Amino acid sequence: MLPRFHQAVRERTHGRLPFRTVLVVHDQADTTRPLCAMPQESKDHHTPCIVWNLRRQRPTPTLSSPPADGATGATSALAEAPSLLDECHDGYQTILTAMSKNTKWRSLDASLPAYETYVSSRRVPFTPYTELSRVDGVPAVRGTCTGFGSTFSAALGRCVHCGCTDGHAVFAGQYDKHQEWRDEDVNELLLNYALHHCDEVAAVEATALRQKRGAHETWHKLRALLSD
Incomplete structure (x- = not known):
């Protein structure tokens, strides 16, 4: 690559x-x-x-301080994970x-x-990882616009390239192609998963690129297959 x-x-x-x-x-x-x-x-x-x-x-999870008034009866709680x-x-x-x-x-x-x-x-x-880059919990990449990430755009409140004002927000399925999954497509996805040593990221990337699908829908298909 x-x-x-x-x-x-x-x-x-x-x-x-x-x-x-x-x-x-x-x-x-x-x-x-x-x-x-x-x-x-x-x-x-x-x-x-x-x-x-x-x-x-x-870090090892730490315990947060109990409520000052003790009204809830809770003595401790796990601090928010980093x-x-x-x-x-x-x-x-x-x-x-x-x-x-x-x-x-x-x-x-x-x-x-x-x-x-x-x-x-x-x-x-x-060591393989199952973590995909996420935006608001959605496996996606929103840096496809030339103006994404520009400090000038941030200062203006709008993208200097395309004019959007929502930070190039994405939503689940935005890039999905909704193509039918044939048996050979499913087999290719599972084969990529095996060949990449159970690395979901690599398998999704290889399959989505080869089959011209969105990474989001490809990842969901893989997760569904693995949960069967």
Whole structure:
């Protein structure tokens, strides 16, 4: 995927944009640290990529203070669980701080093992995740508009590209195609799930792309199949 992404950037910018990539994986090592590099991209196209592991902070659930008046009779309650952003904050801060230094890029690109070498040395596959990116609880990506995420748009209260004022809100099924699920389509989805070591994210991505479906409906179909 990464070489194709780099190639797309080069084609879109006609090769005039110098760039570097940090690829972050979650909880694939015991600490937040760089794992490997993509030396071929650096050698052939001068677009280095460093792969980092981000160790999420998963604090032990703590008890909140009981109500002051004790009217409910409750003595304690579980505190609200931290968000994914909370768990990743320190890790991303470490990565951003390190990779903002040119000297760090040069040293890591020269010293880290190549991706293929690192994967072979692990002797075990990457740990799969079932977490999909969500917006208001819906597995979706709303960054398809050029103006999404712009601080200028945020200041104006409307998107400077398309003019929307709702923050590019999405809803369940917005990108669903409502295509019939044939037996061969279902078999392909389950095969992708098996080939990707039960990684729902990878299976949904591969199937949705191949069958030209929305990720939301593909994910729901997979969940329905797994619950049968």
